Amino acid sequence: MQTHVVRRWLAGVAVVGMLVTVTAGAPAAAEPSATAAVRVNDVIVAVDGPQKWVSLSMLGDQQVGTYTVRVDRSAVMAFADIDQGDGPDVCTTSGAVLTCAVTIDGDWGSELLSLAVRAAGDAQPGQQGELLFTVTAPDGTTGPYRSRVTVGEGVDLATERTMTLDSSLGARVDVPLTVLNRGTKTAHGMVLYLSGSYGFTPSKRYENCEYSDLDLDSSAFACTFDDSLEPGEALRVDSTFGGTVPADSWAPNLHHSYAVWFTPADWEEFRSRLPSAGPLGPKGSDAALTLVPVEGTQARALGQTDTDTLDNETRVTLTVDGDQRGDVAAEGTTVAGAVGDTVAMRVGYLNNGPASAGPNGQQGLNVETIVTLPANVTAVTAPQACVDQQEDEWRPGKPGARVYVCAARGTISRGERVSFEFDLRIDRAGGKGGTVRLHTFNGDGPVNDLKPTNDTAKIEVKLTGGGGGGGSLPITGAPTGLIVGVGLLLVVAGALGYLLARRSRIRFIV
Incomplete structure (x- = not known):
């Protein structure tokens, strides 16, 4: 199984790949279209900043075949250069217009x-x-989409590259993240x-932070600060900021x-690439998270963009001591009916239990x-x-298969049943059971x-009298608690992924 991630963001940090099937909302900065759903992002660039990428992404079901994309650059050519970069050579140029032919394989x-x-x-x-x-689809339907290109003022935020922490089951641990202004503005x-990991959840939910409302990762959140950071100055989150290791986690673990x-403008650009361009989720109710020492705020005259995004990320590694594992038991059934x-x-x-199941750390x-x-x-x-x-083709819920691989979303606690x-x-009598x-795995x-x-566990078919009725009969077997329907979790060593263009590899948060 594999995730789907957007290729590039700020020539460094990539957009988070959603690990569940989602219903796409309206495309960011785009108009509705009669064609298959398309999303396009905005960008903000600086003269002394990195190359950015505007991407058109196809969402959900789509027509297979060749799409024609006409790109009118006339409104931005006075201040920005737009081309195919190092991507596939699929476009021809005529003045301010690019005409591109792209084949979609489904x-x-x-x-x-x-x-x-x-x-x-x-x-x-x-x-x-x-x-x-x-965008003209293979069936001839056409839809317009727009992307806003802005020139911003370049600044350079930076942070420590790594942070190593230790904790135990049920314990809280401080996470003293810092940010430094390495630029001249x-x-x-x-x-x-x-x-972060399922096993490392936030201890507080702050009123100036948005928390993901997905069940997949309760540790995904974004906090907004109005502080101004002078050149050479460093600020740190206050002492209330930290995480808690759930008491039912697998241990030992990593x-x-x-x-x-992010700068505020870069954050808006980042969000424009997510399936929903709105907030990550609801804000918290605890007192606001602050940066210390706190400096006075200043008015923002212009949008700002980071000129070096490769030093904006801290990888936090938490080692959890303890000895706690869990047991999951397969549950089959017997179905009854006539041919x-x-x-x-x-x-x-x-x-x-006693440990929860699901993507909960490197050793979870x-x-x-497998049915x-x-x-x-x-x-x-x-x-x-x-x-x-x-x-090989990705077709969730496809009928007619002989062997299915199924996965549940989120953390499965002790005593919880997944169905x-x-x-x-029933096609005929006899035949081998399932x-x-x-x-x-971890x-x-x-x-x-x-x-x-x-x-x-076994799956058996019990034939009853009569036949050919085509009716629906009840099943026998254990009662179910959690029935998994829509929402396939693609478990690849964690919950969310970053694609780092500079390092040319996919990393997953676990």
């Missing part, structure tokens, strides 16, 4: 086109204009974005979190549920949380839970 979240943006040598802060994209306002400092009937089936697993217990159907049935419907194990619901058509098998590879012998 992958979810495919990037349609990316263009490099640089400030011209004589650009002045405050200059602004729009790129106009006209005063930085007006800052945003701290932190995305947790990684990433903290990134020709369609019956419901629920299978999955129960977490017997991740679970994939092999009986030979005499056909899956008429399958959960969106399941994919065909034998198919996947299928509708099966199985539910749990694949347990960030380093396969790992055993406390009782591997209960990681496999």
Whole structure:
């Protein structure tokens, strides 16, 4: 399984790849279109700053075939250079207009086109204009999209590269993050974005911070500060800032979190690439997080952008002592019906604890549920949380597969049951029964839970009298608590990913 991440952001830190199936909202800075959903981001650049990227991304279901993208650069050419950069050579140029032909193969979240943006040598802060994209789909439908390009004032925020911490189950640990102004201009306002492990959750929820309302990662949040940071000055979050290790975590363990400092304008650019351009989630109710020492605020005359984003990120490593693991038990079932009937089936697993399951640190217990159907049935419907194990194409919920790989979202606590619901058509009598098998692993590879012998269970079909009715019959088996439907969690050693262009590799927060 793999994540889908946006290719570039600020020539360094990439947009966080969402690890669940999401419904795309309106494209950022774009108009509605009759074509497949397209999202395009805004950018802010500085004369002394890095190259940025404007990306058109296809969301959800899309038409397979060749798209034509016409890019009108006339409103920005006086102060910005726009070209294909190091991307594929798919465009022809005629004056201010690029005409690009891009083939989409049907992958979810495919990037349609990316263009490099640089400030011209004589650009002045405050200059602004729009790129106009006209997208024509393979079926001939056309839709317009716009991206705003702004010249900002360049500043240089920086922070420590690494931070090493130690803790234990249920304990709180301070996280003394700092930010330094390495540039020659005063930085007006800052945003701290932190995305961390399930096992390292924030101890407080501050009123000046937005907290992700996804179940996947309670440690993803962004805090906004109005402080001004003078050249050479450093500020630190106050002493209330820290994290807590849940008492039901797997231990010993290793947790990684990433903290990134943004200018307010760069943060808005970052958010314009997310599936929803609005807030991450609700604000907290605790007193505001502050920076110390606190300096007076100054009015912002111009938008500011960071001229060196490769020194804005701190990797926080937390080592948790202890000895606590968990057991997950596969749960099969017996379905009953006549040949020709369609019956419901629920299978999955129960977490017997004591440790929670799910992506919870480098050594936490991740679970994939591998469902092999009986030979005499056909899956008429399958959960969106399941994919065909034998198919390379990404098609969640595809009917008709023989073996499915299913995954639940979020942390599964002790006593919680995860179930996947299928509708099966009984095709004939006889045939080999099916199985539910749990694949347990952590960030380093396969790992055993406390009782591997209960990681496999049977699926049986019991034929009843009559036949050909096509009706739906109840299932037998254990009652279910959590039925997993929409929302496939793509577990790849953690919850969120950064793509670092300079390092040419994907890193995952675990």
